[in-house]
Amino acid sequence: MRIGELSERTGVPAATIKYYLREHLLQAGEHGEGNTVEYGPAHVHRLTLIRALSETAGLSVAQIGEVLTVLGRHPESAFQALGATLAATHRDPKFSLASEGTTEAAERTVDQLLHEYGWAEVAPPNYRDALVIALSAFYRLGNPDPQEVLGHYADAAAALASADMEAIAEATRVDGVNVEQAVVATVLGETVFAALRRIAHVAASAKTQAGQGP
Amino acid sequence: MRIGELSERTGVPAATIKYYLREHLLQAGEHGEGNTVEYGPAHVHRLTLIRALSETAGLSVAQIGEVLTVLGRHPESAFQALGATLAATHRDPKFSLASEGTTEAAERTVDQLLHEYGWAEVAPPNYRDALVIALSAFYRLGNPDPQEVLGHYADAAAALASADMEAIAEATRVDGVNVEQAVVATVLGETVFAALRRIAHVAASAKTQAGQGP
Structure with missing residues (x-):
């Protein structure tokens, strides 16, 4: 499918999809006939994952990048991946302590x-x-x-x-x-x-x- | 105390204090001698509260304003205030459901x-x-x-x-x-x-x- 259909199926605007492509959160599509780029079910899945992490769980683009890196390493154990994910998705506290x-x-x-x-x-x-x-x-x-x-x-x-x-x-x-x-x-x-x-x-x-x- | 000392005691930069004053999150100081403005313990407490809600709990300025409004109404019951606070501090989910x-x-x-x-x-x-x-x-x-x-x-x-x-x-x-x-x-x-x-x-x-x- 083209980027327009990918956008329709996932509810993610085309401009946002292009942003995720530039940030390497979403894998590039395949070159199709002529000058077109084709996307498949793996792209739909990845976009669903990115949106869940971003809008449902509130992670930043940088944090999502780290979670995807953990998943991309194909860790042998889910527990090992979990430890890495927990470290990557922590929201730093910034409260300054005067007392x-x-x-x-x-x-x-x-x-x-x-x-x-x-x-x-x-x-x-x-x-x-x-x-x-x-x-x-x-x-x-x-x-x-x-x-x-x-x-x-x-x-x-x-x-x-x-x-x-x-x-x-x-x-x-x-x-x-x-x-x-x-x-x-x-x-x-x-x-x-x-x-x-x-x-x-x-x-x-x-x-x-x-x-x-x- | 002047704004400089208020800033030192709370660890909140003077520019941020002025922003909270403009947004009416922080009550105005009292006019002192000459053209000065004086702040007291109530301002230190309020700033500590604002920072805790903002940096520790991650609330937005608008949400903090709503929490302070609930507290300012002097509700008779803590449970009643709690209900209003829970409603005011909810982070809206934005995930769009295509399926x-x-x-x-x-x-x-x-x-x-x-x-x-x-x-x-x-x-x-x-x-x-x-x-x-x-x-x-x-x-x-x-x-x-x-x-x-x-x-x-x-x-x-x-x-x-x-x-x-x-x-x-x-x-x-x-x-x-x-x-x-x-x-x-x-x-x-x-x-x-x-x-x-x-x-x-x-x-x-x-x-x-x-x-x-x-």
Whole structure:
């Protein structure tokens, strides 16, 4: 198919497709008759993947490029690809910390939590820092120690991670290693979970307002 | 203090402070001696709040404005403020769905899930749509039905929401209604949970690679 049909089928404007081609996110088409360029099902799939990562999961073009590089290396294990993807798609925290005392308290709380869950040695430094920065902001606004809530959060994170690993392992038993599926599920999973969490909050807060207690 | 000291104390550049003043995110200072303008602790607090919402939680200036409007209305209940904040800070999904068949399957799965958890009636339509869009993208990439994983996600979301409601109710018993705290905790909580989830994934994936099973 020509670029016009590719655009129609995927809902991606032709100008955007050309941009993805220039940025090497989308593989080039094949030269057809005359001066035409032909695209196929692989291009439709790749465009769907790019749009899911960009618009659904909110990744930048640079981050999508890194995810596609990970997938292009054909890693043997989905778990290995997952580690590389998680590193590539992290949103850097930029919060500047003026009050050092508060940061130390946040660092202590975060490091203790990571230690308790056996995550201290494997936690990538940028995720640990994201936690410290968020917690410092929380303290600096004069809020009390949310240690108990943090524990609930960590429990939920551990439960989700093992559910995801189970699903990847099961899919691997059935269909062989499907690295793209594992990566897409994990990245989109973040968007899905954020929506579910907000729905659960609205439901819980409506229930609490109705006097049924939290 | 003058704007220079306000900038030093909060780590926010003077030009950015002036921008927040123009956008009415930051309240104006008081006119001091001569032609000077004076700022106080309330400005330091407000700037810390704005930066936490912007850089840590990733909200846009427009979304921050809406959160501050909710807080400025002095709602009687933290739960009521929470509902308004959740509505104001939603990131709209923009994924365009070319394949209608897939969307219907995703809609069925999402609606069934919301129904099962008793969320169908209270779920704001934009969050429900975000789920449908993410799930449609997942299906369109040829992935199998993630219904079991979705159930685990919904369980975790429900557990987190009730932990948050408990914490808000407890803080209210101790310190009276603290709407800002409830709102900040919920908004920053999303960032905190995303970091924890990624750490848990790295840990679980390292454990699985080491052959200890998922």
